[in-house]
Amino acid sequence: MTETRLDADATRVGGTGEAMIVCEGVDKFFGDFQALKGINLQVGTQEVVVVIGPSGSGKSTLIRCINRLEKHDRGRIVVDGVEMSDDVRNISEIRREVGMVFQQFNLFPHMTVLENVTLGPRQVRHWNKRKALELGMQMLERVQIPEQASKYPGQLSGGQQQRVAIARALAMQPKVMLFDEPTSALDPEMIKEVLDAMQELAESGMTMIVVTHEMGFARSVANRVVFMSDGQIVEVGTPEHFFTDPREDRTKLFLSQIL
């Protein structure tokens, strides 16, 4: 098994060529169950990596390890030159540089849209109110919902909520954005507006890891696609490679099921 996983593609760096994220031999256990098995992956600055794979294969666990929502048990994770350790200062430094967008949006329902977006800059970056509000509105304009600024999340559609979640993450001015199935909880007619916002972000040069089942997005936006199964990276390659000539049987089987 392991010999196919460690091919050249898995560690090759795309984007500008400098590594933004490095995972080396990352293992993660939930009790006796091993959710990640020796993950090796490098993501280059400004690179967009799409992670696909069957449910339960460890995609969420992998990206949650990158901002320490889960603690990895073995191996190294380095983000923008900072190695993840148990030191809380390390963790908070990495979290400042890494934005995350969740499947369930996880907006703060007791705050307005603008308060959601400015919370990080105010409380974590300690910006003054004016500066934070200015930036917050800028971010809302970027995801094209500045007119919703004073509403509460519960008053928005799913697509609008997810765009607020993207704006909230961007307001921290992260160097990396992680997306965990950002469109899976959305009604079909709202998926496009969120993917459009993500595409705009990718084109602006943001480094991104996106877990998604949206193959159209993977095809047109990803620099590389990573296929995971059973806690391992099975195959890594360009979108063309994946959609025209996948090498591994497991990849072929998975793609035949979802395409």
Next chain:
Amino acid sequence: MDLGLSRPTVEEPVPPPEPERHDQRRVPPGEWVRDNLFNSVLNGILTVVFGVIVVYALFRALRFVFVSARWEVVEANLTNLMVGLYPRSALPRVWLALGILAVAAGLGAGAASRRRRTSASRLDALKRSAPALVGLLVILSFTRTPLPALLTAAVLAVAGLSWLGGSRLPERFSRRLPLVYVAAVFAAYLAMTAAGGPGIDRWGGFLLTTSVAVGGIVLSFPLGVLLGLGRRSSFPAVRTFCVGYIEIIRGVPLITLLFIGSVTIGLFLPPGFNRPELVTRGLVVIILFTGAYLAETVRGGLQSVPVGQTEAAKAIGLSPLKTTFLIVLPQALRNVIPTLVGQFISLFKDTSLLAIIGLIELLGIAQAILFQGDFRGQGLQGETLAFAAFLYWVSCYSMSRAAQRLERRLGVGER
């Protein structure tokens, strides 16, 4: 329970429920009575029997209130009932304190009034303050000189002016309101006690009841929140302490704790400290007692907040402390407002147990005045107890109405 995993995917804003309309069709009263009260022989009998009981009880109650009751016992003791043995020379302090509280209440109501411009909600606001106004009128109807009525009018005028001021203040001020309330309570306390004013040990009657209740609520709330948080702490020692505390307190009746506290609190203090006054000891016990119950409510509220909220807060880099106080707690507390207020109302009523350890609060004074020379042995406890019960009811009912409003306001547009 909502763990953030099974949330509905798209949450459309829920339209406000249609106002319920019962009986749009006009039913002639005769027909309604036949259909609802006499539609079978058994119902007919029950209607007659309970009708007689209700009418008789009502008749006796009204006869007591308006004919047979000798309200002069309340009239002669109104000041006693309101402030107990509080030195009469210091009464201006009480009015000053009321004025301070009126400023805060007026500012708050004024600031809130900007949100409600319709005549329907104005009517609602009036309805909400009705029990308090009725209570005020009833109290004033027992006064023998015009002075209290004049001073009450002055306090209400202060409240009115503050209302006007509050409705003109900028929006961001309304966020600071809780701070204003707390400041007003402290200022009122200072007005009562500073510069040689009588300490709380010399307060009594309704004044003592409300003071202990307010002090109990204001201080037991943070205790309850801390215990509730501690119960979920990741430090085993903190968790064990909180669980132990909560379970021990909840396993003992309040009256027992009051007796224990009234005797032993002094024994736990380091040497050099004077034994605190009986009131203080009672108040401390009430705070410690209520805190344990609030903690369980708070814990329930904390559990109702989806884990996704904590994760999102972590992901933007908030510290655990800020995550708790800015994200989790506000949602947790909002979810348990009805229960919290229920516990505060309980606390208000539980202050009457202080009478048993010898404090002359509202219930205590209502009993004590029956032993005065003029009224001794004349069977007037009906009058004094009815008056005390009425004040308890007005207070608790007002709290419950205020809570309903808070709940509605915080629920608007969220989730």
